[in-house]
Every structure is written in C-alpha cells, then in structure tokens.
Amino acid sequence: MSVALVGSVVGGGLGFVFGVAMARLLHQRDFGLIVLAVNLLTAGAAVTIAGADYAAIRHVAAARTPGGKRGAMVAPIRLVMLLNLCVAAAAAIFAGPISRDVLGQPDFARVLRAAALTLPLTVLAQMFSACLSGLEQARGELVRKIVEQGGRIALGVLVISLGFGVVGATLSMAGAAAAAAVAVGYTLWRSLPRGGVTDRTSSRVVFRFAWPQAIANVATQLWVVAALVILSRSTDARTVALFGAAFAISQLPLLVYNAFTYRFSPAIARLWDRGENEALDQLLRSVTRWVAMFAVPLYAVAIALPGSLLQIYGPGYRPAAVALTLMTIATLLNALAGPVERALIMTGFVKLEMATNLVATVFIVGVAVVLTPRYGLVGAAVSVLLYTVVRNIAKTYLLYRRVRMTALSFALLRPLIAATVASLLVAVIARFTSLGLSLPGTAALAVLLIVAYVFVLVRVIGISNVDRRTLRLAFRPSALTTTMSDPTMG
Secondary structure, eight states: OHHHHHHHHHHHHHHHHHHHHHHHHSOHHHHHHHHHHHHHHHHHHHHHHTTHHHHHHHHHHHOOSHHHHHHHHHHHHHHHHHHHHHHHHHHHHTHHHIIIIISSOGGGHHHHHHHHHHHHHHHHHHHHHHHHHHTTOOHHHHHHHHHHHHHHHHHHHHHHHTTOHHHHHHHHHHHHHHHHHHHHHHHHHHHOOOSSOOOOOOHHHHHHHHHHHHHHHHHHHHHHHHHHHHHHHHSOHHHHHHHHHHHHHHHTTHHHHHHHHHHHHHHHHHHHHTTOHHHHHHHHHHHHHHHHHHHHHHHHHHHHSHHHHHGGGOGGGGGGHHHHHHHHHHHHHHHHTOSHHHHHHHTTOHHHHHHHHHHHHHHHHHHHHHHHHHHHHHHHHHHHHHHHHHHHHHHHHHHHHHHSOOSOOGGGHHHHHHHHHHHHHHHHHHHHSSGGGSHHHHHHHHHHHHHHHHHIIIIIIOOOHHHHHHHHHHHOGGGHHHHHTOGGGO
C-alpha cells in the first residue's frame, strides 16, 4: 500500500509540476493548447485501453497457476494495442478538421498530431502496469508515473528552452511515454511468475469482460471531451487554461484515492471469486475510511485557499478560484463515495457500471450545453460537480442493491468534522492577514491546516483502536509480532 501511495502521490505531483512549468514557460493561450492536448491524450488513453486493463487485473489476479497468470496478460495487451494504433492514426490524419471544426482552435492541429504519437506509447506502459497490479504488485504504477511524468518535465523544459514551443512540449510527452513503457515492461518481465506452460486467456473472454467497460470509459471521457469542446468553442484558449489550472489542483487530493483503489482492485476480485463477502464488505469500508483520513485535509486546503493556491501558475490564474472550489468539492464527494466503481467492475457487474456512466454523461452534457455558454468557467465547474454527484449516487445504490455492500460508514464524519474545524481556522487567518497573497504564506497556511486537522482528529475527536493499531504498524513494523498475538485484532 505504501508503494502504491508513494507512486500515486509522487507521480501525480510530478504531473502537476509539469503543468505548472508549462504555464510559467508558455503564454497563457499556448498553455491552453497544452491543457487541451493533455486532456485529449488522457481521454484517448482511457477510451483505447477499452477496459482491457481491468480485464488484465481481474484475470491475472484470479489465475491460480504461473502459466495462467502469464497467459492472462497476452490477449488484453494485443487487443488494446491494435485499437490504440488505429485511433492514433485516425487522430493524426484528421487533426486539421478536428482542430478547426470541432475544437474551434485551428492552431491545434500540429499539437494534436504530436499527441497522437504519444498515445500508443503511454497506453502500452499502462497495460504493463495493469498486469503488474494483477500480480498484486504496486511497483508498476510507481515506475510508470515517476519515469513518464519526470521525463515530461525534463524534456518539456529542455525543448521549450530550445525554442520548439508548444509542439515540442507535446512531443516531449512521447519521449517520456516511450521511456515509461520500457521501464515498466522491464519491471514486468522481472516479476513474471516462472514455471509451467503459458495458458493464454481467450480473446473472446477478454472482450466479453472488457466491452462494457470500454463503453463506460467512452461515456466518461466523452463527458470530459464534451466539457472541453463546449468551453473551447464558447470562450477562448485563455479560459481553457484557467479551467485546466483549476482542474489540475482539484485532482491532486484524488491521488490518495487512486492509490488505494488501484492497489485493492485485485483484492476485490480475489475475495469476490472466493465468496468471502464479509471480508470484502469490510475491505470496502476500510479503504474508504482510510482514503478520507489521508485525503480530506488536502481537499480542505484547496477549498479554503483556492485563490492563493492558483498563484502557483501565476497571478493571471486567480480568477479561477470559484471554479477550483466547485471542482474540489466534486473530487471530495467522489473520494467519500469510496471505490464503488472498482467494486462493480471487479465483482462482474460491468454492464451496470457502463449504464451508469452512459446515463450520467447524457444528462450532464445537456446541462453543460446550457450552463457553460452562459456562465463560462463557473458553468463548466458546476457541470463537473453535478456529474460527480449523479454518478456516485447511482453507483452507491447499485452496489448495495446488487451486492448488498456499501463503502459508507459513520466513521467518515470524523475526518470531515476535523477538516471543517481546521479549514475555518485557516480561512479566518487568511482573511485577516496577508499570508494568502504569497506562495510562502500559502504554504504556511496549508501546513497549519494539516497540523490542525491531525490534532483535532487524533486528540479531540479521536480515531478507533483498529485505526490506531494500523497506524502503529505503518510507522513501526516491528510491532507486528505484538499485534498478531493480540486477540482483539481479529
């Protein structure tokens, strides 16, 4: 878990640094084009991976022999790369019409072609990482994110300093993705279980599991792309840059959620296949509770100090403060709902997950068409919030209805109350001092909020004995022997 958490936070942090570096080095309009490129690349990867990453995780985790685990990796990778290359080629060929007629940004064509070159490389690295996750190893994501995001920063800064501009910065992402694919591929090769005959999973089995998730991914990414297209056509590249800056900060606390849920996806599949439903129910509640304990103070920082945090991109980004607050509330609600999406997928209810995404996307795209042209950046942020609310309510209900499990518990109120108290304290200090007007002052306020949160949670409200024991084990592994002999641990 610690490896997954470090990989998610460090990798996501490096991705955030890449965005900040591009905002500082490029004109705000050019940074808006980078925002479009990164989001379209992320959407393209999610669509072309077509749910095969989940298929790889589930089938590799469920396989009981070394040969079966190796064989479960072949068909998903082969299917994904075939689809991926076709989509990348189409994007490169039709880059001009897409940029001019769909996005309303004619200058984006060369940037889109560079992003199309990056697509198959970054997806290959993701598939290698998914196979490692199926082996219940978190090293793949750690290696992938550090190499890819670190490479983006180093190469991006280099090419811009050499005068290659926004196209060069986008091409640098291709080089970083290639390096990540090699690094994760080598890690997977070293970790492959040896022995026995490789028993390949049928492509038909993989397709049957993956196609609903592929449609679900298309629906989810269609929403992201639609929001960007509506915003790009109804405003300008500068507003897209503001949206990108606010969206990036709002996603940072989600790194904790992603680390926990990605790491425990194979465990969900394994427990469900073995019929250990009580253990699975406890796992879902525990993961959600720990996500809340670790991530809630990070959400609180963004909600309490939105304008101050946006200064990291430059003084021209403070107008996105309201949008940042709304989108951070959206990601907070997503985290508090727990890994309901992963639970539906890993327990085999992929079609329900697909239907939820489709309905939510159709509904919210209609809302965005009304709100974004009228209210601009804030309208787009409200659409993001509504989408999160609709999707998570539906999935929480379906998980309880079909599996009789829920990730929610009253224990979630403890970190929420502690974060509220800490946020009010910091907001008052920021209101009556000038600390929030500078980056060092903002950093001091953020540290104060986190310290106040920990104090209120641990010393005032209190945490359960189980959580105390878990924390003690995390920081002092030598306590394991004592804990195992404690009959109250279960």
